[in-house]
Each structure stands twice: as C-alpha cells, then as structure tokens.
Amino acid sequence: MPDPRLRATAAQHELRSVRMSRYDVVVIGAGPAGEGAAMKLVKEGRRVAVVDQLGEVGGNCAHVGTIPSKALRQTVYNLMRFRRDPLLSRTAEIRSVPLSQVLARAHKVIELQVGTHHRFFERNxxxxxxxxxxxxxxxxxxxxxxxxxxxxxxxxxxxxATGSRPYQPKDIDFTHPRVFDSDKILQLDYPVQKLIIYGAGVIGCEYASIFVGLGYKVDLVNTQPQLLSYLDDEIADALSHYLRDLGVLIRNQEEYERVETFDDHVVLHLKSGKKIKGDAILWCNGRAGNTETLGLDAVGLQANSRGQIAVDDQYRTAVPHVFAVGDVIGPPALASAAYDQGRCAAAHITGSADVPHVDDVPTGIYTIPEISCLGKTEKQLTDARVPYEVGQAFFRHLARAQISGDTVGMLKILFHRETREILGIHCFGNNAAEIVHIGQAVMNLPGNSIDYFANTTFNYPTMAEAYRVAALNGLNRLF
Structure with a gap:
C-alpha cells in the first residue's frame, strides 16, 4: 500500500503548480553526478535546469558524506600523528578532544566546497x-x-542523480539519540566511551579507524568472513591487523537480531547469542537510492528494493530519454566515478561518439591509514590462471616514510610474468589514494610494463620511490 505521505506530496505537487519553464535537459540532483552531467551539457550548448532537495549544491557528498567524513579523518590523523611523535608528545599533552571541536574544521571545508561548486553552476x-x-x-x-x-x-x-542515503531497517529506532547512521553520526554531541559499529564495509571501517583514533573503544561487527573481501587478501589482512592493533575489536560473521535502546546505553543482540553493550551504535550496513518521492511510475520507471535504477552501458534507463548516474544506480558508489558517469551520460545525450564507459575506477578507502587499489587481485589472477608475479615495497624500508613516521603500509604491484604488463596496483598506507594514481597512469600507457618503474629515476626521498623498489623486487623473482 502506498505511503499516505507520498500521496499527500503528490497532491501538493499537482495542486500548487503555478508555471512551466522549458529546458533541453533537467538534472535531478546537484551532487558530483549531477554536476558532471550539467557542466558537460551546458558546454555542448544545451539549456539545463538542476533540481536539488537539499537547498544547496554539492549533494550528500559535500554535506554529510565524503567531504565532512574525510575532513574529520584528517583531523584525527593529525592528532594520532602528533601523539606518536616522540618529541612533540613530550612537549605538549593532548587530552581527549570533543567531537564537536574536531568537526569544526569539517564544517569550514563544507562551506568552501559548497561555495566553489555554486560558482561553477553560476558561471555556466x-x-x-x-x-x-x-x-x-x-x-x-x-x-x-x-x-x-x-x-x-x-x-x-x-x-x-539523486544519490543515496544510509539503509535503515524498519525494526531499529533511528530517532533514538543513541542510534546513528553514517549521516547522523556527525551530529553526535555527548561523550561516548564505547561505540558499536554494525557493518564493516568501507564506511564502517573508515569510522572505526576514526573513532578509535579519538580514543573511543570500538566494536566493529562484520557480517562477512573478513573485512572488505573484494580487496586483495593481503591488503584486507593488513587492514584487519592494523585496526586490531589500534584497539578495534572486530567480530566477523555476525548478524544482528535486534537493537535494545536505553536512556544511557544500547545493547546489540546478535543471532549467535552474543550481547554487546555500548554508549551508542552506528549503523553502516548498506545504502538505498533516493527515488521514493520521484514518482518514477509517471515516467514509466521502477526502482529495485534498494531504490536503485537499472541502466545500460550508456547510463540510459528503460525509458530512452531518461538517464541515471551516481549512487542511485548502485556500485561503485564513488564520488569520482559519479562525476564521470554524469559526463558520460551527458555525452550520449548530445550524440557524442566513442564515449568510454566509466570502468577501471580506482578504489579509495579513507581508513587510517588509507587503502587504494586498481586492477586485478591475486585471487582473480589465480582463478583465471594468469601467470603473474608480485613486486612489493614495504613503507618501513623507505627513507621518506621513516622521516615522516608513516611506516605502516606497503605498495604491491601484480604483473604478467611473460609480457611484464602491470595487472594490478594495491596500496595500504598513508596517502595510498594519491600514490595509486602513478600506477594508474602507467597502466593506461601504450606498452604498459613494470620495466617503466625499474628504469625511471624517482626523487629521493619520496613515497613514489616505492614503485621502483616494488618493481625491482618483482623483477628479481623472475627466472
């Protein structure tokens, strides 16, 4: 039965309409996907309207997702780095920092980002x-x-391009002040000693590393056998080891039965019979597309059970003149991919030829430290019976990492034993999301080969030097 609130909303739309404006293209959503589409379309001479429900441009990416969480992460990383510096930690004492103070910088970044993107729309x-x-x-x-x-x-x-929101099971009271999702968690305004995080996907792992860095006790409940199982096994294992080393208690292969809420704590009941008590719970188990109020049936479309819209390789829906891009179509659900998907859809609308589909997108996971990867994993290559070899560079051996103190992590290059073609880049460590792009550039070159890194002179000391170290390490395995 349709939600009566949606029927009321539909009636309001119908009864209060006062005028009609006409455009070549309407873009619904002003986040990265919508902006990418709009900018490409106006450059091609189309008259474009962009509609956004938030009342500001930038989408959830700028307001409650990518930008605020990464700004928060950077501040926490700076605190952790300060604490582990033997000289600075002796000369100054850092006590527990309230989340509200840590978030102050995030709010400033949001304002700057929104202003920047608003000017893009205005100028165009x-x-x-x-x-x-x-x-x-x-x-x-x-x-x-x-x-x-x-x-x-x-x-x-x-x-x-309406994006997505955290998925909320109906049997959990998200209005309770001790129950949070990944959008609401940035509003936490009371002291917490122990936080339960349910769901160990990208968002759950990122927040686990952030809150343990702030000094919270964190229980990370994972429904899968290991963390981020789509990653290369060695990288996923390294993340698990490091989070445990920081103090995160990881509980794999567990599912919730119910969440019990009280004035001063919550209790998570698991199907295994375990009970976990915490000051608050952060629910990070999946996302849903923002489509429920769009009236898709009026245009001949239907979303799936998670509110996502099916598209073809041109980002065209089942209705030929309607396209969908970004989180609303599902994975990879990355801001970087969403922007390019918007541009790709716009190119097809304007009739451009040879528009590449958005694939081979690097994964960027902003845990502390970061993870970033591109291409095949060892398991994928093994299953496909591809003769590959591995080149490794551990950050603890690099002079630049020793100088900065960021010695946790590694760079891993997978390459074909015979052709020497680079097949995968996997990085775990500080600035991994930056480091991976060097490998990405070489992978896209004609004649892609691991020899490029072995024969190229890198500045010393740098983190980029890890590519040369890994290349020589891998080539030494050949016989």
Missing part, C-alpha cells in the same frame, strides 16, 4: 531549483519548494 548559466522533484509525466517535472510553491519544468531529456 545553469538554472538551479531547490525543492523536491517529482515526475508528472514523461516530459514534465514538478518542483515543490520548502515554502510550498510548486514550479513545473518541461524537458526533452532527464538525468536522475
């Missing part, structure tokens, strides 16, 4: 509408503003 003459978008039919969208005014937008093409 993109019309911005703030409100809830809903399809009236195959060529009309209504936008209901917070003031209750509804405007109608006519379009030839539409791009759905």
């Amino acid at each position: 003459d993109v019309d911005l509408y703030y409100g809830e978008a809903r399809f009236e039919d195959g060529n009309t969208v209504s936008v209901l503003t917070s003031e209750g005014v509804s405007e109608r937008i006519g379009f030839e093409h539409a791009v759905i």
Whole structure:
C-alpha cells in the first residue's frame, strides 16, 4: 500500500503548480553526478535546469558524506600523528578532544566546497531549483519548494542523480539519540566511551579507524568472513591487523537480531547469542537510492528494493530519454566515478561518439591509514590462471616514510610474468589514494610494463620511490 505521505506530496505537487519553464535537459540532483552531467551539457550548448532537495549544491557528498567524513579523518590523523611523535608528545599533552571541536574544521571545508561548486553552476548559466522533484509525466517535472510553491519544468531529456542515503531497517529506532547512521553520526554531541559499529564495509571501517583514533573503544561487527573481501587478501589482512592493533575489536560473521535502546546505553543482540553493550551504535550496513518521492511510475520507471535504477552501458534507463548516474544506480558508489558517469551520460545525450564507459575506477578507502587499489587481485589472477608475479615495497624500508613516521603500509604491484604488463596496483598506507594514481597512469600507457618503474629515476626521498623498489623486487623473482 502506498505511503499516505507520498500521496499527500503528490497532491501538493499537482495542486500548487503555478508555471512551466522549458529546458533541453533537467538534472535531478546537484551532487558530483549531477554536476558532471550539467557542466558537460551546458558546454555542448544545451539549456539545463538542476533540481536539488537539499537547498544547496554539492549533494550528500559535500554535506554529510565524503567531504565532512574525510575532513574529520584528517583531523584525527593529525592528532594520532602528533601523539606518536616522540618529541612533540613530550612537549605538549593532548587530552581527549570533543567531537564537536574536531568537526569544526569539517564544517569550514563544507562551506568552501559548497561555495566553489555554486560558482561553477553560476558561471555556466545553469538554472538551479531547490525543492523536491517529482515526475508528472514523461516530459514534465514538478518542483515543490520548502515554502510550498510548486514550479513545473518541461524537458526533452532527464538525468536522475539523486544519490543515496544510509539503509535503515524498519525494526531499529533511528530517532533514538543513541542510534546513528553514517549521516547522523556527525551530529553526535555527548561523550561516548564505547561505540558499536554494525557493518564493516568501507564506511564502517573508515569510522572505526576514526573513532578509535579519538580514543573511543570500538566494536566493529562484520557480517562477512573478513573485512572488505573484494580487496586483495593481503591488503584486507593488513587492514584487519592494523585496526586490531589500534584497539578495534572486530567480530566477523555476525548478524544482528535486534537493537535494545536505553536512556544511557544500547545493547546489540546478535543471532549467535552474543550481547554487546555500548554508549551508542552506528549503523553502516548498506545504502538505498533516493527515488521514493520521484514518482518514477509517471515516467514509466521502477526502482529495485534498494531504490536503485537499472541502466545500460550508456547510463540510459528503460525509458530512452531518461538517464541515471551516481549512487542511485548502485556500485561503485564513488564520488569520482559519479562525476564521470554524469559526463558520460551527458555525452550520449548530445550524440557524442566513442564515449568510454566509466570502468577501471580506482578504489579509495579513507581508513587510517588509507587503502587504494586498481586492477586485478591475486585471487582473480589465480582463478583465471594468469601467470603473474608480485613486486612489493614495504613503507618501513623507505627513507621518506621513516622521516615522516608513516611506516605502516606497503605498495604491491601484480604483473604478467611473460609480457611484464602491470595487472594490478594495491596500496595500504598513508596517502595510498594519491600514490595509486602513478600506477594508474602507467597502466593506461601504450606498452604498459613494470620495466617503466625499474628504469625511471624517482626523487629521493619520496613515497613514489616505492614503485621502483616494488618493481625491482618483482623483477628479481623472475627466472
């Protein structure tokens, strides 16, 4: 049975519509995917309207996701680095820092990012509408503003880029002040000694490393046999070892039965019979596409059970003139990929030829320290019976890492034994998300070969030198 609130919203859209504006393309969502589509379209001479429900550009990426969490991570990383420096830790004492103070820097970064992206839209003459978008039919969208005014937008093409939100099981009370999801956790405003994190995907692992760095006790409950099982096994094992070393208690292959809430604590009941008590719980188990208020049936579309929209390799939905990009279509659900997906969809709308599909996207995981990878894992190559070899460089052996104190981590290069083609780059350690792009560039070169790194002179001391060390290590294994 349809939600009566959605029926009321639909009625408001219908009854309060006052005028119609016409555009070549309407883009629903002003996050990375929507911005990528809009900028490409206006450069190609199309008249574009962008609609966003938040009342500001940037999407969840800027306001509650990528930007604030990574700014928080950087501040926590700086605190951890300060504490482990033998000279600085003797000359100054750092006690527990309230989360509200740590988040102050994140809020400043959000303001800067929103201002920057707003200027992009402004300079490119993109019309911005703030409100809830809903399809009236195959060529009309209504936008209901917070003031209750509804405007109608006519379009030839539409791009759905509404993003996603944390998935919330109906049997858990997310209105309780001690129950959080990954959007709400940044509003935590009371002291916490022990935090339960349910779900050990990217977001769960990132927040586990952040909160243990702030001095919290953290129980990380993982429904899978190991952390981030899609990573190379050695990298996933290294992350598990390091989180445990920091003090995170990882509980693998556990599923929740129920969450019991009290005024001063919560209790997570697991199907295995275990009970975990904490001051608060952070739910990080999956995300859902933001499609429930779009009125997709009016345009002839339907989302799956997680609110996601199916698309082809051109990001075209089942309705030929409607496209969908970003988190709303599911994995990889990365801001970097979303922006390029938006550009790709826009290129197909304008009839551009030879538009590459967005694939081979590097994974960036902002745990402390970071993880980033591209290409095949050892398991994938073994299963495919590809004759590969491994080159490794451990950061503890690099002069630059010893100088900075960031000695945890490694760079791993997988390459073909016969052709020497680089097949995979896997990095765990500080600045891994930056380091991986050197390997990405070489992998995309004609004549991609591990010999490039062995024969190239790198600045010394640098972290980039890890490529040369790993290349020589791998080539020495050949016979």
